[in-house]
Each structure stands twice: as C-alpha cells, then as structure tokens.
Amino acid sequence: MMFDTIILGAGAAGLMCSAHCGGRTLVIDHAKAPGEKIRISGGGRCNFTNLYAGPSNFLSKNPHFCKSALARYTQWDFIDLVDQHGIAWHEKTLGQLFCDGSSKQIMSMLLAEMERAGALLWLQTSVRGLRKLETGFALDVEKDGQSHSLICRNLVLATGGKSIPKMGASGLAYDIARQFGLNVTDTRAALVPFTFTDGRFKELSGVSLPVRLSNQRSSFDEALLFTHRGLSGPAVLQLSSYWREGEPICVNLLADLPLVDILRRDRQASGRKALTTELAKHLPARLVEHLSRSINMQGNLADQSDAALWSLADTLSNWQLTPSGTEGYRTAEVTLGGIDTDGLSSKTMEAKEVPGLYAIGEAVDVTGWLGGYNFQWAWSSGYAAGTAIAARQPTTL
Structure with missing residues (x-):
C-alpha cells in the first residue's frame, strides 16, 4: 500500500500534522484510541494552550529552535480553531486555557480536522520493520493480526517521549531517529x-x-x-x-507575605498568644507543627524580639x-530532551540529512512549562511539518 505521508503517533502533534499534510496520509498508533494524553489532560478538560506561550517558556539545547514554529502557528491560531468548532473554554490562572466541557471535545475537533483532510487512522497497529528507500520509506506493520507492507514519501515521527509508560509511551521515535543517523540528547522525566x-x-x-x-x-x-x-x-x-x-x-514559604510586619503588629495586640498559633493563621497548621520540631518557635508573641522574628522569617523563606x-517517567507529564534539533530544520521539522523524515511534538528536544505549553508545541510543530509536506506534495504518488 502506498501513501504520500505516514505519521507514527496519533497524539496531539500527529493528529495536528495529519490535518495539514494534504495528499494521501495515514496515521498509525499502537493504542486502542487516539490522543490518550489529550483525554486525561487538565483533569479531563484539556489545558489546550496558554495565552502567554512563547519561546521563553520552553527548554531545549537550542533555545532558538522553537521560535519559527511557534511564530507561524500561535496560541491565537489554535484558539480560533477551537472557536470555529464551537468549543466553549475558560482561562484559569497564569493564562491556562481549558474546555468548559470535556477534553473529548478537543479530540473530536482534531479527528474532524483529520477526516476533513482525508487522512486515514489505523489504531492497534505496530511497526515491525522500517527502512529507507531511494525516494521514501518502507514500513512493515501489523494490524489486527495481519501484516502489511507500506510505502510512503514522507515519514513523520510523532510518537512522543517516554512519559507515562502505562499508556504505551516508549522511545520508538528515538530509536528510529538513531536508525537514520540523527542524534538524541539525554532524556529524563x-x-x-x-x-x-x-x-x-x-x-x-x-x-x-x-x-x-x-x-x-x-x-x-x-x-x-x-x-x-x-x-x-x-x-x-x-x-x-x-x-x-x-x-x-x-522553598520560600512566605513568598510575598510580610510576616515580620504582621507578627510585630500582632505582638502589640495579642502578645499573650503562642507564636505557633499566630503562624498557623498564615501557614497550614500541620506544617507549622511539623516545622516547630526543627525550628525554634517556642513562647508567646510577646517573648519574640524583632531580631527573633527576622530570623524566623529568614528561615521560613529559605527552607533548604x-x-x-x-517519580520518574511513571508520572512525568513530559520527557525532557529528545531528538537533537541540530539535525532538524526549525521551519519544516524535516531532518536535514534525511529527506522526507520529520520529527514533531514531544519526540523533539523541545519541552514546555506546565500549563498548556507542551500542547502548543504539539500544535505548532505539527502544523509546521504538515504545511511543509503539503507545499511540495505531488498530485499523485
């Protein structure tokens, strides 16, 4: 069977890419359902992007690599897509955007966009072999107990990293990258x-x-x-x-709390109260009790000198x-590191030395902060690869 593009991985990046590739596209995933990380994200409401997403919110050996993709498909572009599909959303703290309803709405949207583009989805399909052809790639896969030989011009690695192995996460993208001579940076949870x-x-x-x-x-x-x-x-x-x-x-337990000023004021009004009692008004009582075993908090407020209060505040502000x-990959939300960006084009996500091979999403050495940033990287990198493939897509294979 012949395709223009085969995408390995039906997660956020892979599904986004499939909607923009054009031509005959096949998305392959070993799981029973697509987008499992999307489904469970944000407590089931999917923190699908962040209003403040920008290059400074991402870690990479090359901090400049993400700039091109993030600039060409921004959080506002994805918000527009969400709005087009009539999905209600709201902002939580620090610019985090969530569905009012369910993360299943984002999944339905992505699948609808994939289907609109004419892409096919094969689930419960495993890659058994892969080799480079003169112009493309040959894959041996197994689906429903049947073996299939596939050929494609473009191969997109979108299988993510090693995070949450119980959901089927593996280092497949890294193995394939190494097979074709790409470097992989050190990875960790x-x-x-x-x-x-x-x-x-x-x-x-x-x-x-x-x-x-x-x-x-x-x-x-x-x-x-x-x-x-x-x-x-x-x-x-x-x-x-x-x-x-x-x-x-x-750990600064006080952050911006002016504890000394507060306790000095309370010392005047409630000097007979225990220091721990007053502290428990500003910190969790169980935490105050725990800390009192290693930090001197004895006596009443009236017994505390200014110097003692400043010393206490300094200790609570610098808990080492x-x-x-x-917890490791078992509970990690993402994998830090991945396919070395030195071997990829920042504009197209294509391997510089392997024409037709692309890497997107978490598989790449670009890791976002908590709060919707990693989803935005999936949308941006998937769009970059998809539109690059579409721009040079022949009318027939």
Whole structure:
C-alpha cells in the first residue's frame, strides 16, 4: 500500500500534522484510541494552550529552535480553531486555557480536522520493520493480526517521549531517529513530583500552599503540595524540569507575605498568644507543627524580639531541601530532551540529512512549562511539518 505521508503517533502533534499534510496520509498508533494524553489532560478538560506561550517558556539545547514554529502557528491560531468548532473554554490562572466541557471535545475537533483532510487512522497497529528507500520509506506493520507492507514519501515521527509508560509511551521515535543517523540528547522525566526516601512528609500529605520554589537555574511562584512520597504541585512540577539529581532546592514559604510586619503588629495586640498559633493563621497548621520540631518557635508573641522574628522569617523563606529523586517517567507529564534539533530544520521539522523524515511534538528536544505549553508545541510543530509536506506534495504518488 502506498501513501504520500505516514505519521507514527496519533497524539496531539500527529493528529495536528495529519490535518495539514494534504495528499494521501495515514496515521498509525499502537493504542486502542487516539490522543490518550489529550483525554486525561487538565483533569479531563484539556489545558489546550496558554495565552502567554512563547519561546521563553520552553527548554531545549537550542533555545532558538522553537521560535519559527511557534511564530507561524500561535496560541491565537489554535484558539480560533477551537472557536470555529464551537468549543466553549475558560482561562484559569497564569493564562491556562481549558474546555468548559470535556477534553473529548478537543479530540473530536482534531479527528474532524483529520477526516476533513482525508487522512486515514489505523489504531492497534505496530511497526515491525522500517527502512529507507531511494525516494521514501518502507514500513512493515501489523494490524489486527495481519501484516502489511507500506510505502510512503514522507515519514513523520510523532510518537512522543517516554512519559507515562502505562499508556504505551516508549522511545520508538528515538530509536528510529538513531536508525537514520540523527542524534538524541539525554532524556529524563520532567514536570514530575520530587520524592524523599525518608518519608519525612507523610504526615503532611494533602497539605498545600503557595510558595516560591527555586534553585540556581529557575524560580516559580505557584502551589506546592505535600504527598506521602514527597513534594508535588505546580511549583514542584515546574522546577523539576530545571533540577538535577543531588541538587538542593529552596522553598520560600512566605513568598510575598510580610510576616515580620504582621507578627510585630500582632505582638502589640495579642502578645499573650503562642507564636505557633499566630503562624498557623498564615501557614497550614500541620506544617507549622511539623516545622516547630526543627525550628525554634517556642513562647508567646510577646517573648519574640524583632531580631527573633527576622530570623524566623529568614528561615521560613529559605527552607533548604534535597530531594532523593523524582517519580520518574511513571508520572512525568513530559520527557525532557529528545531528538537533537541540530539535525532538524526549525521551519519544516524535516531532518536535514534525511529527506522526507520529520520529527514533531514531544519526540523533539523541545519541552514546555506546565500549563498548556507542551500542547502548543504539539500544535505548532505539527502544523509546521504538515504545511511543509503539503507545499511540495505531488498530485499523485
């Protein structure tokens, strides 16, 4: 069977690409249903993009690589598409956009766009062999127990990274890239919770509060959540992309809270109250109790000098912790690293040395922040590859 384009992966990037390739296009995926990450994202409402998406929100060995695709298909373009399909949406914090209804609406939209373009979708299909032809590629695949030999001019790698293997994630795109001589940067789990092997935060499991979480590379002002295994929440997931094993992190529990001014005022009005009681008005009570075992919080407010209050505030603003590790790919939202952008065109996503081979989405060494940025990269890179393929599509194979 012959196709103009075969796309490996029916996730966000692959489906977006299929809607723009033109010609005879086939999308292949091993899963029972397309877009599983889309379906579960955003608590089932799909955080489909971010109002503030731009190059500064992405990590890559080459921070300039993402600029071209993001500029040619922006968050506003995707919002227009969502609006055209009559999908109601709303903004949450920090520019994050979600469906009012269900993430299934985004899936239905993408499938409708794919079908409008005339692309075919084969699910529960596995790639058994792949080789380069003089002008294109030959694939051996298995679908419904039957073997098929396929030929295509263009092959698009859109199988994502290693994150959440229980959903079928694998390093297939990396293996194929290496097969054709492309480099793959070191990969690791990103947007992932931190773990502490000593179980120190079990008693705080479920406690959440806004913090400023930082290391030497970056800083995020968002919520932190204590878990029975360690630390999670948006601030933690964000910083995990900038963290290396063995490094300390700094938790500022006060962020912009003027604690000294507040406690000095309360000292005048309520000096007989315990310091811990007053602190519990501004920090979770369970956290105050936990911290009081290692930080001097004894006595009433009236007993605290200005120097003591400043020392306490400094300690709470610079809580140094060293995670044992992360939850790994098991719960990571994305994979950091991937197919080296040095081997790809930033305008078309095509491999510079392998004509007809493209890589898009999470498979590429471009990783976004938490909050809809990785979906925007999927839309932008998928569009870039799809329109590039369409621009040189022959009328017949």
